[in-house]
Amino acid sequence: MKKSIIILLSISIILVATILGAGIYVYKNILNINTIYKGVKIDGYSVENKTKEQALEFIKKTKEAEIQEKYMNLLYGGKIYKINLKQIGFSYEYDSAVSHAFTLGREGNFIKRLRDIKKLKTGLDIPLKSFYSEDKIENISKNISREINIEPIDAKINFNKGKITVTDHTVGKKVVLEDLVTLIDKNIYELKDIEIPVKDIVPNLTKEFLSRINGVIGEYSTSFKGSSKGRIENIRLSAEAISNKLILPGQEFSYNNTTGPRTQESGYKEANVIIGGELTPGLGGGVCQTSTTMYNALLLADLTIIERSPHSIPARYVPYGQDAAVSYGYLDLKFRNDFDFPIYTYSKITGNQIYIYIYGDINTKNxxxxxxxxxxxxxxxxxxxxxxxxxxxxxxxxxxxxxxxxxxxxxxxxxxxxxxxxxxxxxxxxxxxxxxxxxxxxxxxxxxxx
Known part of the structure; x- marks a missing residue:
């Protein structure tokens, strides 16, 4: 009997010792290790048996090398813009992924932990969360746009001795910046080739449009024979001011705004002006003959007269009812181009005559x-x-x-x-x-x- 008790006691001691030893072994070699458990991966790469520091260094080095090799091609006009992911600030949240990997099998009581550790051996892959800079994408897109963008250039009219020629226009190019940014943003994980979205910018004044100015649609002349030198100079100045003007469809023209104030600084001379029905010396006398001549040319061109005033006394150089008085800041001659084609004004002085021509489309104004x-x-x-x-x-x-x-x-x-x-x-x-x-x-x- 005594011998049996001793045997049982010995067995118990051995069993307790074995359990304690196994527990100590499990704690020391499994539960209390400072490495990531077996079966854990980050983005497909095994980090088992690595410390946090080792895992972080390993996964960062591996993934950063991959990023350096990843790029997308932006294509336009035979040119390729290679955009590396690193250029847009692309990277991963390495620290959070490694921290997550390290916590696996380390939460709960030891039984739960052992179960979790055992389960991990079947494999668990932690995805890496990526990030990039939208500001860098926008800056890259802007830099590319600066290389591609071309400002449109209007066609121009050249007028020489009554002959009109029109220069070619240039169609501009403009990258659709918002669309390019969106395309890059959506292509980060596919890395396909992208056609850079570019739209044509047609200038307001194309050669075809300006070429509709193909002849005279209205002209008129008046005589200033017998006028003083000052009056003739004022007619010349005002005629020069309103000449060679392009007026687009829907655009308004103001005689006063175009000729400016009648001042000595502007070169205007003293000559008779009509004030209160009387001829009185004043600066700018004679500009009304220019405005009257223009008014009649505009009428014959069938343009829309917005503002016109008669003199208080009939002008001697046109029939009654066909004069147009102007006074800066008070009376103006205004018209609007209601045609669908542009018009061009031209004036000249020959001998004692002032001539004003309105050019436009003689096929429409026929x-x-x-x-x-x-x-x-x-x-x-x-x-x-x-x-x-x-x-x-x-x-x-x-x-x-x-x-x-x-x-x-x-x-x-x-x-x-x-x-x-x-x-x-x-x-x-x-x-x-x-x-x-x-x-x-x-x-x-x-x-x-x-």
């Missing part, structure tokens, strides 16, 4: 315009007398010359192939009369017989 003013009322001046005792008896002095007034309706007629297409009244002008004023002396005494 009709004639006639301007017909009609005097509908003639207003005769009255005579006013003022008694002046200082004058001799019967003496009569004219102190204000009279002037006949007129009411004028002006009509525009459209003719095509010799037939009237339309006729309409375009203006009603009133030129003010001016009364005669005389001073008279005392009445002569009646003859008497003594």
């Amino acid at each position: 009709y004639q315009v006639k301007i017909n003013p009609q005097i509908v009322e003639t207003i005769q001046p009255k005579t006013e007398t003022i008694y002046d005792g200082k004058l001799s008896p019967g003496e009569k002095i004219n102190i204000q010359k009279g002037r006949t007034g007129y009411k004028v309706n002006t009509y525009k007629t459209i003719m095509k192939n010799g037939k009237v297409v339309s006729k309409k009244q375009i203006t009603t002008d009133h030129y003010r009369k001016k009364d005669y004023i005389y001073k008279i002396g005392p009445y002569l005494p009646a003859n008497s017989n003594n």
Whole structure:
């Protein structure tokens, strides 16, 4: 009996010792190791039996080498832009993946841990989370755009002695930046070749468009014979200012804005101007003849007149109803190009004549315009007398010359192939009369017989 107890006790001691030994072994060689457990991979690469530091160094070195070899091709016009993933700041969250790998089999009580460690041996792959810089993608796209982008260049009109030539235009190129950024962003994991999205930028003024200016659609001239040197210079300056102007469809033109203030600094001279119905010396006298000549050319070209004013007295160089008075900041001549083609203005002075031409598409404006003013009322001046005792008896002095007034309706007629297409009244002008004023002396005494 005593011997049996000793045997059982010995067996128990051996069993306890074995269990303790096994526990110590498990703890020391399995549960308390500082390496990643068997079966753990990161993005397909085994990191088992590696410390965190070793695993981090290994996976980072391996994946960074892969990144260096990965690139995409951006293609345009036979040129290839190679974009390496490193250029866009592409990388992985190595630290978090390694930390995750190291925690596997290290959570919970020892039984759970042993089960987890055993299960890991069948294999577990931790995916790497990637990241990249959207700002770098945008900067790369902008740099490529700067190389590809071409500014469009308008065609230009050259006018020489009435002959018009038009230079070629240049179609611009522009990378669609937003689309390129999106294409790169979506291609990071596929790395296919990308056709860089580029759109053509057609300039506003193409050769075909400007070539529609192919002839004169309206012209007019007036004479300034007998004008003073100052007035002639003012006509020349204003005519030069409005010449060689391109007016696009829908665009408005202001005579005052184009010629500018009538100042000595601008070169304008003193000459007679109409103020309050009277001719008075002032800067810029004569610019109204230029505006009037232009107005008539515009009417004949059938352009839309937005603003026009008559003089207070009829101009001597055009029929009544066909003048256009201007005064900077007060009266202007404005028109708008309502055609679907551009127009071009040109003026010249030859001898005592100013000529203004409106060029456009003679194929579209293939009709004639006639301007017909009609005097509908003639207003005769009255005579006013003022008694002046200082004058001799019967003496009569004219102190204000009279002037006949007129009411004028002006009509525009459209003719095509010799037939009237339309006729309409375009203006009603009133030129003010001016009364005669005389001073008279005392009445002569009646003859008497003594």
